[in-house]
Amino acid sequence: MLRLFVALALPASLRAEIAGLAGGIPGARWVPPENYHLTLRFIGEIEPWRAQEVDDALAAIRARPFTLRLAGVGTFEKAGRIQSLWVGAERNDALTHLQTKVETALQRVGLAPERKRFSPHVTLARTDRAAPEKLMAFVQAYNLFRATPVEVEHFTLFSSRLGKEASVYTPEVDYDLVARVAA
């Protein structure tokens, strides 16, 4: 079985900008900067033959390159606990469009629909063991954060190996976004 997800990899310059926000919250488990990514679709554990179908489906997607700007920070909560701290993405029709195409392609090869609404973000830290006041202060302090925009020219199928400290993500396939679809 392979554990897979589809995401935007982020250039080193942008990862470094985001890493500048990290730190200063006791109990937070910060994501290592090399692991920063923006998930388009979590796939989970699948059989290798199915992974081949996923690859074929993703390779058939035609979508345009676009400019991505990360901005603002926020939290995800579950059962009254703040689970994670993230950097958001500015509203972006091209990104939404790409995510929809990925979702549709994956459903077509038989994956169950994702029920959660797409909420583009880059996870900075797991925070279930951090004090809520510290997290709220962090959100307030960095709410106006805006990263330098980057050009997104491909999306990526990653495999994930869960680890005790941090997971190890491996880019398996890059899929190019193309400015002009040939007639």
Ligand code: ATP
């Ligand atoms: P760990 O689960 O050990 O914290 P991780 O979350 O870094 O590790 P994965 O669980 O393989 O690694 O997740 C890969 C990516 O997919 C991450 O961006 C994660 O937030 C996202 N993801 C994982 N599970 C889900 C899910 N059930 N629904 C939506 N996205 C998910």
Ligand code: MG
């Ligand atoms: Mg996980």
